[in-house]
Amino acid sequence: MRVFFLQRLLLLFGICGISIIEAAPDKLFCFYRSEAKNRLGNGRVELKDLFPTPCTHLVYQFVTLTDTATIANSNALQTDLAQFPVLRNKSPETKLLISVGGPIFPSLTFSNLAKNNTLRPAMIASIKNIVVQNNFDGVDLSWWYPVMKGGVPEDRETYIQLLSELRAALSPLGKILTASVAPTNDYFLSSYNVREMNNYLNFVNVMAFDLYTYMNFVTGHNAPINPSPSEISSTDRQFNMNAILTGWIEAGISPQKLVLGISANGHSFKLANPDSNKPFVRTTGPGPNGPYTNERGVLSYLEVCEQLRSGGWTQVWDSVQEAHYAYNSNLWVSYENIHAVQTKVLFARTYSIAGVGLWAMEGDDIKNVCGAGASPLLSTAYAMLDILKAPPATSTTSIPTTTTTKPTTTTTTKPTTTTAKPTTTTTKPTTTTTKPPTTTTKPTTTTTKPTTTTTTVRSTTTTSTSSTRLTTTTIKVPTTSANPTHCQDNGFFRDPYDCALYYQCKNGAIVGSFRCSFGLYFDPRYNVCNWQRQVPC
16 A cells, blocks of 8 residues: 555656646535534534634534434524524635534434435435525535444445435535545445445545544554554555545545545543553553543544643654554553644645545634644644645645644654664754655654654655655754743744744743745744745745
8 A cells, every 4th residue: 555655646746747747635624513512611612613714614513313304403403503604704615514414323214214215305305404594505414324333235225315316406506415434445345335426426525534443452543544564454454544545436436526534533542551552552441531522532632632731641653654642651542633634635635635624623722722723733734735736836846844843741752663674863953854865765764862852754755857755854853942032922933034944932932943844934824834935934
């Protein structure tokens, strides 16, 4: 699968590196779970708290159906529906969708409604009515999952019939139809006739996460890009984004309809042995419930970042699988962060898919509790998609170096052991140099031991006659210096004299110093490194 990814990179930059020939993803779906309004403290998020402008599509989850095919009404639903005009006014360009189904709606009920020639038209009429009455732009069908979880074998055909008739009802009104689907190819044989789905859906929202949970009884990444050498069986090697997108495309979905799901939720585990803390080690159950999600083995990004800020955690970037995890004593968590979102948006481009989707957007740090800005995951996804729309003017194309910060507590990042030995070099605190090879390189990881500097470099390089390359670098350089002119507030600030240099500030002190790669400036609008010609300096 890694070879396939590198082949996609060659296509991305063109045989001679003259131009980018793959389409940049430009859709950003945002999924909001309505139960978030019932959470406590910083985790309570209502529709009025959302900032929908970055989203091309905002999906409200979930409405359900009764046994008689009517919408299951409630005061809570009516309260939420009344807030949608406010969202529409905030961002008129964002398409608002309503999702029908979800994990708590029984698959058997969906099955009974869809296969009945009387109840199915009634169900479609109910869905159409709520869309029209509330001026939604479309429907996301979220049947978890046809045939599975109490369904029947006939669901595979019934699902296609439901999609066909629902699309026929919505299209004359100018409404779109999407579906949220399971990720791996074992569902193609049971739940999904993929080629037929392609005929009726505007977009396919692939839930490419929750790939390892505490129920696996071993640690594992929530949503890695690549397989691990430890994953030997054909089944295990499906649990990564490369295999997921490849599977859907080969099964018959047009890449331009695929939306790669990225979840703001991570997964927690309790280690059987605190000294054994790498991926695929034995666990004894889930970690403690988070204060906001209050769900076994699940932690939102906000819950993770609050825990990391409290200290005691070691954070690790797995350069082989391209995923983050952290551990503290007998607790282990796989999670997404700013760097992970940047990496996954860049990865999505190599498949020329429609875009990405942020699931559980209510789990983002919407209120800027952790100091990286409001909704940092959403803002990062939006910024990366915006950057990818405009390639640089020169003939040699270089994807921007992405930067991210970790909590202000000092940690030591350890590379995951892989079958390929990493190359170790010594770096100065303000400089990272990667010598370009003449052939495709394996991931390179550099870790410095002093507690004041931690540097991790992942370099994937392809060469052609114009030496085009793709490099992603993450650098964290804590410093003891403080400069009030830079640190009037918490957050990220660009140096007033050097547009490529920027700082992370906390409580009036500089806690991180960073430099963008050659040809890039720090863009304070998005808190990312951007092409120089797109950044006022």
